[in-house]
Amino acid sequence: MSSFLVPFLFFSLLVSSVFSDQAAFSSHLLPRPLILEYPENSVETLQTQLRQFDADELTLQCTSWRVAGEANNLNPWKTIPDECLEYVRGYVNGKGYLVDLQRVADEAVAYAKGLQLQGDGKDVWVFDIDETLLSNLPYYKDHGYGAEVFNPVDFDMWVDKATAPALEASLKLYQQLLDMGFKIILLTGRSEAQRAVTEQNLRSAGFQSWDRLILRATEDHGKLAATYKSEKRDEMLEAGYRILGNSGDQWSDLLGWPMSTRSFKLPNPMYYIS
Amino acid sequence: MSSFLVPFLFFSLLVSSVFSDQAAFSSHLLPRPLILEYPENSVETLQTQLRQFDADELTLQCTSWRVAGEANNLNPWKTIPDECLEYVRGYVNGKGYLVDLQRVADEAVAYAKGLQLQGDGKDVWVFDIDETLLSNLPYYKDHGYGAEVFNPVDFDMWVDKATAPALEASLKLYQQLLDMGFKIILLTGRSEAQRAVTEQNLRSAGFQSWDRLILRATEDHGKLAATYKSEKRDEMLEAGYRILGNSGDQWSDLLGWPMSTRSFKLPNPMYYIS
Known part of the structure; x- marks a missing residue:
């Protein structure tokens, strides 16, 4: 995923849950560590979001690896990275x-x-x-x-x-x-x-x-x-x-x-x- | 965005709106043209989803253009594509x-x-x-x-x-x-x-x-x-x-x-x- 979309998607996922569950948190959600901001009943939502964030990060890293290969920047490799x-x-x-x-x-x-x-x-x-x-x-x-x-x-x-x-x-x-x-x-x-x-x-x-x-x-x-x-x-x-x-x-x-x-x-x- | 994430994200956005608004449509939502499946009160949601889809497609195309450049596949170019x-x-x-x-x-x-x-x-x-x-x-x-x-x-x-x-x-x-x-x-x-x-x-x-x-x-x-x-x-x-x-x-x-x-x-x- 292109990095400029990540904040948008992450934010849109946050907004949809926060507005329905915990509107009071919205004003200071983004600048602080997310894990501390969430009440217990949102743990599942948060986990989903973090998994999504992890998936985006993985996509970013694997795309970077793929592009490096296409540009001939990688040393000879025998197998693709496991995580990719x-x-x-x-x-x-x-x-x-x-x-x-x-x-x-x-x-x-x-x-x-x-x-x-x-x-x-x-x-x-x-x-x-x-x-x-x-x-x-x-x-x-x-x-x-x-x-x-x-x-x-x-x-x-x-x-x-x-x-x-x-x-x-x-x-x-x-x-x-x-x-x-x-x-x-x-x-x-x-x-x-x-x-x-x-x-x-x-x-x-x-x-x-x-x-x-x-x-x-x-x-x-x-x-x-x-x-x-x-x-x-x-x-x-x-x-x-x-x-x-x-x-x-x-x-x-x-x-x-x-x-x-x-x-x-x-x-x-x-x-x-x- | 990597293409394999598109269906997942698109689906997850659909599910969240469909489950809250129109659970009855969920069994046959994906195989049919989406525009015909949506009741009027979901038009805004649909438009948001389509914009997201367009953004994903644009990201795919612009990523492809960028990777082609990194692999030296492009003819000399004077400016980046406007849409990118x-x-x-x-x-x-x-x-x-x-x-x-x-x-x-x-x-x-x-x-x-x-x-x-x-x-x-x-x-x-x-x-x-x-x-x-x-x-x-x-x-x-x-x-x-x-x-x-x-x-x-x-x-x-x-x-x-x-x-x-x-x-x-x-x-x-x-x-x-x-x-x-x-x-x-x-x-x-x-x-x-x-x-x-x-x-x-x-x-x-x-x-x-x-x-x-x-x-x-x-x-x-x-x-x-x-x-x-x-x-x-x-x-x-x-x-x-x-x-x-x-x-x-x-x-x-x-x-x-x-x-x-x-x-x-x-x-x-x-x-x-x-």
Whole structure:
């Protein structure tokens, strides 16, 4: 919750109970410790208010943590903070995530429309796959939304099902970029062994065509994602491609050398990949 | 407001009025259009609830815009969205901004403590100044919190007053880094002509020492901030410095080449510098 709403809501909750129960307290309620001001018959009301206040404080702290992650300010982390589990669950299943995904897609489209493509097949947009084109939310729902340490064996079993749905905002962006004439290169941390299921999943989710799908080859295993992906972008550059856009949910999709002309960081509060 | 709280709050507001006024409606209140369910004597209550809902939606949208900015997803912008003026005012004057600033400082300290400095005077931490060490909030309070187009003449008059207060979290971080033995280099977009007032302001705000203060020289005017600052970081590299940390409120403080080993993006929803 935005901090400027907190006083309003807290006050409005106070007013409704105070005016009905204890109007005499209203003139000096706010400046003093609340616990001392309340008569016994208001204890339940007070507890409700304090729980609400605690929830607001928790939302403020977890939002701050999430924003710090989106701005790449956090050290590599293995699990989300325990106290933010409900917050993350609410965010990824709620409107906030959808609004944020749509905003990133809208910004990408606006940028792409402003470009003058050379039309020689060298105008490239790079997409990551997981939490960028495909959503693994069904998997993470069953694994604590990032509160459990990542289990690569379990996750690969999920990947093999090839049932991850599209992120709708990304699917629309993808189609628009194709229509504009971009060469689409998919660059994923998934293994070459997962090529078939990945292609199957992409197609069933609505991604019908791409120019290249790059997965980790044997020699790429063990490399940091940022290193592997930078190397692949460098190869694109060497091959004469112009990397005009890059969409990914991890900073390791976007940073390094070379970088895309513009990078788009999709929200992901559930996990971090170096 | 985080989206998962919206239904709870909205419901709790409904329940309190419905239980007292119209208990008979409670069993089918939520699934139907609210406007049809309410008897005339609840119109005011309903209006209050709808205003609250609108406020929540606006908070969601403005938070999304703010987060997109912190993640560097937005195109360069000249003014904040009009509809987010109250949101930005609330954020920068409220707890959210302070919590976010403290979090970035805490992450920076945790990172710095984990480093093994070489102690040869080449371990550098770079700081931007405006909205990173010094707060120009008093100026922006009088200029619409970014809703007004930036006026360099007015702003320079404010700078000349040398009264900008410290961002407290940054001041503590700064002192800790000095104590750890970092060489502190201040790299600002301010002009060389503002050196004296900048030094005066820094000292009066509590920043007592630094190794270098780099301001824009004549030849730097007209350069993009990202270009100017990258060039200066490159000069540090050429001089044998190791840039281990870099703190700034603009992505143009942090991106480019070379980048610091770790970069820390301080929150700033009020303005954007390319």
